[in-house]
Amino acid sequence: MSNLEILVPDLPESVSDASIAVWHKKPGDIVSFDEVLVEIETDKVIIEVPAVADGILANILEDKGAVVKARQVIGYLKETINKETVIINNDTDNRNDTDNRNDTDNRNDQNKKIDILVEKKEKDKENNALTPSIRRLIMEYDLDISQIKGKDINQRINIEDIKNIIENQQKNTNVNIHSTVKDSISNANRVEERIPMTRLRKRIAERLIEAKNNTAMLTTFNEVNMQPIIKIRNQYGDLFEKEHGIRLGFMSFYVKAVVEALKKYPELNAFIDNDDIIYHNYFDVSIAISTPRGLVTPVLNNVDSMSMADIERKIKELATKGRDGKLKIEDLIGGNFTITNGGVFGSLMSTPILNPPQSAILGMHVIKDRPMALQGEIVILPMMYLALSYDHRLIDGRESIGCLVKVKEALEDPIRLLLDI
Known part of the structure; x- marks a missing residue:
């Protein structure tokens, strides 16, 4: 494989320089012959610079917005003789990386499930007096059982206690959401954006x-x-x-x-x-x-x-x-x-x-x-x-x-x- 120069094309006589408008590829991307790599903007038109061969974009010397001259080197293209081999190798590496990540993720997921089961058993021991309907509401609304006190003489928790807590929680959530939305709308009208002139x-x-x-x-x-x-x-x-x-x-x-x-x-x-x-x-x-x-x-x-x-x-x-x-x-x-x-x-x-x-x-x-x-x-x-x-x-x-x-x-x-x- 050899490195090929990516050059700024010849500019019109009345145009002394140009600027990089956008790179369509980033270093490491596989490109095909005649595929547009970068667009260069002059005072009058945009000039497309295509790839001169199949290969990989090795590096970029001039980023977006840079001022460049005619025939200036703005990057390098690593020419590949057999692009399919590169693709196959990349696919193999990707599969290996994916398999390793999947194994790690699976082990992490299993550990998390074990921790949840242990925690659930401990809670069941502490709250074995709770009815199934109360337990379902506690799980569904993610309530902290340690903060719930029953109102009867023995401080046992009943279904009405849970419902009151859920209602209060929903009221507070609606107030917070309304306040957040109102602030977001107010701030959205005061957004500023600075964009360089073309x-x-x-x-x-x-x-x-x-x-x-x-x-x-x-x-x-x-x-x-x-x-x-x-x-x-x-x-x-x-x-x-x-x-x-x-x-x-x-x-x-x-x-x-x-x-x-x-x-x-x-x-x-x-x-x-x-x-x-x-x-x-x-x-x-x-x-x-x-x-x-x-x-x-x-x-x-x-x-x-x-x-x-x-x-x-x-x-x-x-x-x-x-x-x-x-x-x-x-x-x-x-x-x-x-x-x-x-x-x-x-x-x-x-x-x-x-x-x-x-x-x-x-x-x-x-x-x-x-x-x-x-x-x-x-x-x-x-x-x-x-x-x-x-x-x-x-x-x-x-x-x-x-x-x-x-x-x-x-x-x-x-x-x-x-x-x-």
């Missing part, structure tokens, strides 16, 4: 502070009538799902509307880089996704060339990978504009924070039936607020408001998306 959560916090401190961020609002899109989904939703194998959601409409707006207002698809402005002639849109580890923004590349079915399919794929912790570095790199949909959680209105180095982000919200004035009449319509946050250093009010109005028009009249107007 690297992803730290990075999110850093980027949010960076966006607030380093940009001149403003937010402009508008509202959109979602009735036309709802009608399209109701009319063609089943046919769309049957044809493409994916449900027709709202996000594909949002993405298509954003792309048309960015084509007309390229400043919102640009970055500030020191004293320069970088304009992009392609459309990579980040989609904010909530995961168990925090908010991430995977990217839809070249969305202008994607169909609505492609968009829905890709968003579902990224959401599933985010939920399962399977997002890769390439899923998160890039992005020129972000869409975040707080409406899925019930948000009516918000001011989304920029996703650096991007210059704009669009917030979608919950769709609510509200009374609206339409051609001089009050009607109930499914309305949604739009919020566009932007960096005022690059984008003026004309571009930001014009972009938001363009999104509104595309959503209220989806035929514009087909006619490119």
Whole structure:
């Protein structure tokens, strides 16, 4: 057998270090080839490190939470040529240990039974005047016979004496239980727990502070009538799902509307880089996704060339990978504009924070039936607020408001998306 190094994989260029998230095995555990040994967390994704051979985890050099570098040795794997032999030997040792423990336990149990029988005989000698029913109650409620005094003239114990003692004992027990439960409930409301922040959560916090401190961020609002899109989904939703194998959601409409707006207002698809402005002639849109580890923004590349079915399919794929912790570095790199949909959680209105180095982000919200004035009449319509946050250093009010109005028009009249107007 030989010892194999367990190494930290190569990290992305923008990531200098990582931390140990969790070890799935402990020293001495038998592992199989390609079985995940440890998960390593970077600022963006979690990387799984599998076993390179069958063997036994010999030792761990870096425990959970340790900061590690690329290609660093974090443990050793003892390679085994014949894993079945190891298992058989382990089983034999376990059986021998189990047999020895069982023999010892059996002898201890026998000694305890003998002591109980002796003690019982002594008590019977002392209390041979007790009736069988009294003895049964004493045994059942574990009463101390030496503390029981009879109330008759000869101080003999009768059944009423035993019952009175049992009733008093139960009353005291109920009071104690009630007090204990009450104290437990009171203390349970004052529990504190300290948990270290994950690297992803730290990075999110850093980027949010960076966006607030380093940009001149403003937010402009508008509202959109979602009735036309709802009608399209109701009319063609089943046919769309049957044809493409994916449900027709709202996000594909949002993405298509954003792309048309960015084509007309390229400043919102640009970055500030020191004293320069970088304009992009392609459309990579980040989609904010909530995961168990925090908010991430995977990217839809070249969305202008994607169909609505492609968009829905890709968003579902990224959401599933985010939920399962399977997002890769390439899923998160890039992005020129972000869409975040707080409406899925019930948000009516918000001011989304920029996703650096991007210059704009669009917030979608919950769709609510509200009374609206339409051609001089009050009607109930499914309305949604739009919020566009932007960096005022690059984008003026004309571009930001014009972009938001363009999104509104595309959503209220989806035929514009087909006619490119």
